[in-house]
Amino acid sequence: MLTLGIESSCDDTAAAVLKDTDTLLSSVLTSQDQIHTRFGGVVPELASRSHLEAIVPVVNEALNRADIRLQEIDLIAVTQGPGLIGSLLVGFSYAKALSCVTGIPLVGVDHMAGHILSVFLEETQPEFPFISLVVSGGTSSIYRADSFTSFSLLGRTRDDAAGEAFDKVAKLLGFPYPGGPIISREAESGDADAITFPRSWLEKESLDFSFSGLKTSVLNHCNREKQKNIPLQIADICASFQEACIEVLVEKTLLAATLENVNSVVLGGGVSSNPRLRHFMNQRCAEEDKKLYIPRPSHCTDNAAMIALAGIHFQNNDSSLSLGSDVYCRSSLT
Ligand code: KG4
Numbered sequence: 001m002l003t004l005g006i007e008s009s010c011d012d013t014a015a016a017v018l019k020d021t022d023t024l025l026s027s028v029l030t031s032q033d034q035i036h037t038r039f040g041g042v043v044p045e046l047a048s049r050s051h052l053e054a055i056v057p058v059v060n061e062a063l064n065r066a067d068i069r070l071q072e073i074d075l076i077a078v079t080q081g082p083g084l085i086g087s088l089l090v091g092f093s094y095a096k097a098l099s100c101v102t103g104i105p106l107v108g109v110d111h112m113a114g115h116i117l118s119v120f121l122e123e124t125q126p127e128f129p130f131i132s133l134v135v136s137g138g139t140s141s142i143y144r145a146d147s148f149t150s151f152s153l154l155g156r157t158r159d160d161a162a163g164e165a166f167d168k169v170a171k172l173l174g175f176p177y178p179g180g181p182i183i184s185r186e187a188e189s190g191d192a193d194a195i196t197f198p199r200s201w202l203e204k205e206s207l208d209f210s211f212s213g214l215k216t217s218v219l220n221h222c223n224r225e226k227q228k229n230i231p232l233q234i235a236d237i238c239a240s241f242q243e244a245c246i247e248v249l250v251e252k253t254l255l256a257a258t259l260e261n262v263n264s265v266v267l268g269g270g271v272s273s274n275p276r277l278r279h280f281m282n283q284r285c286a287e288e289d290k291k292l293y294i295p296r297p298s299h300c301t302d303n304a305a306m307i308a309l310a311g312i313h314f315q316n317n318d319s320s321l322s323l324g325s326d327v328y329c330r331s332s333l334t
Helices: 033-039 044-066 085-102 111-121 162-172 180-187 212-227 234-260 275-287 305-314
Strands: 002-007 012-019 023-031 075-081 106-110 130-135 140-147 150-156 264-268 291-293
Touching: 002 044, 002 085, 002 305, 012 044, 012 305, 023 044, 033 044, 044 085, 075 085, 075 111, 075 305, 085 106, 106 111, 106 305, 111 130, 111 140, 111 150, 111 264, 111 305, 130 234, 140 234, 150 234, 162 180, 162 212, 162 234, 180 234, 180 275, 212 234, 234 264, 234 275, 264 275, 275 291
Parallel strands: 002 075, 075 106, 130 264, 264 291
Antiparallel strands: 002 012, 012 023, 130 140, 140 150
């Protein structure tokens, strides 16, 4: 079975061809980082215009690299939501048109389901049930996964997503977008104990996140140092901020595993390519006797391979699309 995956929910245009559920024949992605970097974040209108230019060449390149003709494809899987509406519409409309002219069945995929299932693109795979922490520029959520199509939302951010907090802190320190990878690089030479930034635990046993206070706390620290004419210790600020953010992500994920009595933990989303998060989660899971599964970095960030894989599992789950189907901006996973 050959599945063509298409992803355009935010600022990456991606397509992939997956054979059955385990052989990735191609995975192509064009990033828009160069376009958005001077604005310090994703500009939705520019993102959708750029998807329009990229979608046809990216899909063709995925088919070429896989050495597959469109007529050989058995299923088209496309991200239906959540994301930026204009961006989603480009991939979604293109996939609908492809399906309409070829007669290939079309399935809509929730982007979050793609991130949760991306670990099944790897050789070492978890057993159900597992706890999934999905952390990206648009979300920070904890799910319980009971099967390939059954997920329960246990907690989510009440304000900024973790990646958004990394990007905003990077911006206030003068770094370009996306700031997450730059902060984590700077943090390597910094002291994580240099500045005590707040950990937002919220109510007892809450699995929700809140990162806007942490971001404001970094801003206040910088302003105080500037008023005293003290040069900013950039590496220390990055390391201390990163530690505050990651400690909360790790401890709440482990709390979810304990409360749900689940032994496996899975990471997904762009922030899970952060080396400190991977290391700290690994260490804490070992201490708590939990098994940890992390996809390779290119499967953590947005990609179309995870959409193709999720599409295969959801095709029998009433997720087939018609011409009248539409995109959505809030996740359908509750
Ligand atoms: O999942 P993703 O590719 O898609 C979006 O949500 O757009 O995640 C991108 C996010 C950005 O906020 C980026 O700054 C963050 O993931 N990110 C990181 C790292 N690499 C990417 N955050 C922290 N540390 C990293 N190494």
